[in-house]
Amino acid sequence: MQAGTGTGRMQTGDDTTAEAATVPGRREANRREIEGQILAAAEQVFAEAGFGGATMQLIADLAGLPKANLHYYFPTKEALYRRVVERIFLIWLQAAESFDAAEGPAAGIGGYIDAKMEISRRYPAGSKVWAAEVMHGAPVIQDYLETTLRDWSEDRQAMIRAWIAEGRMAPVDPRHLLWMIWATTQHYADFGHQIEVLNGGPLSDADWQAAKDSVRGMILRGLGLTP
Amino acid sequence: MQAGTGTGRMQTGDDTTAEAATVPGRREANRREIEGQILAAAEQVFAEAGFGGATMQLIADLAGLPKANLHYYFPTKEALYRRVVERIFLIWLQAAESFDAAEGPAAGIGGYIDAKMEISRRYPAGSKVWAAEVMHGAPVIQDYLETTLRDWSEDRQAMIRAWIAEGRMAPVDPRHLLWMIWATTQHYADFGHQIEVLNGGPLSDADWQAAKDSVRGMILRGLGLTP
């Protein structure tokens, strides 16, 4: 059970120090590249083994670095883990743009489903890390749930309620709709292994397209919309 | 990363030795009770901390037993873990009865959804353990996926295909439908913490009923059925 104070603020990624007015610099570029390698390796290992099962040695090996080097870039295992979780969370938030830019429920919700399916396909490891974190009671990102995610949720629920009030979709509880979208799309990442076994192998491009169409179709029809 | 040979066969629970022809015996009853305590504690701890994060000491404390006693009833941490995973899997299989006994898609699929929602409510810890196990690549229950679950899946898919052929429901891919049902129902257990945060507290009885109705309604409408 991770310690996890959950106090830290989200790092938006642009932590360029103001005084570094020189050229971007090989130093900084190199640092970013190595941090990226470590984060990628960590995401993989955390996804496969969980926080408790992951070891800094495994991550170091996968990143091709000595273990001590990891602790130079990330002070603790938990700090590294936090960065991995933050990354997938930011990616998911960005998927909401397809939601917002839409002019109606079919395009908005359909586009959001497509975007989330695409993320499940591209970042399955990140999705698993997030899932495990939430399942364990969100010891590290509790504050995001209570602030960013909650606000985000309420905004989308308001949009959905407006569409319902305008008679543009069936009157469903917006919360359960959102949860259904999250559950269904993320299932293809989190339970990807089970899906591959039942599918008799990895999903092909066509399989993914069919999955996307199927999920979008079922949900939109469930909302009284014609996909 | 657990070792997990995945070779073991499923224990159906009736491991009464044939020669123990005496009365059921306090001995045997006591043994079962203690095993049950340990399994319940283990399920809780595995769900909260993951396999790697769980410790035999934590489980022992929760069960109110000395650690060494755990190893008397379960030889290794992994053996104990396996029993926990098997338990939820059997429960899920039983939920299929509502599926089979139905005379049509609305009752069959609707009943199955209700049953799975009820399980999510009653056994959230077990569901989380299963989810984590699959997410980590099913190191311990790979054989169930390839045998029992696969067979089960194909049988239900055949039923759904038959209903579709009879024109009793919309022509959807049965696999994606099953996965959607699993994803949506289990989400209420696996992501229960997130749901509680967004809900501003635990789901009430009415909330659960609304969730059930909402999920069943959306999916059945998505299948062209009237719930």
Place this chain on the structure above:
DNA sequence: TCCTGTGTTGACCGTATGGTCAGGTTTAAC
């Protein structure tokens, strides 16, 4: 009452893990 098999447990052990650190190397500003 003895005796045997079942259960109980504190103390212990080997190992693996997260993290530290001193000493070294490279970079880049002047």
Place this chain on the structure above:
DNA sequence: GTTAAACCTGACCATACGGTCAACACAGGA
């Protein structure tokens, strides 16, 4: 060229963990 900061890493440490074991308690059949 000099210097200071940033970067790198093998060796090391304290701790926590899964698992073992020997000694003990106790039930119940003879």
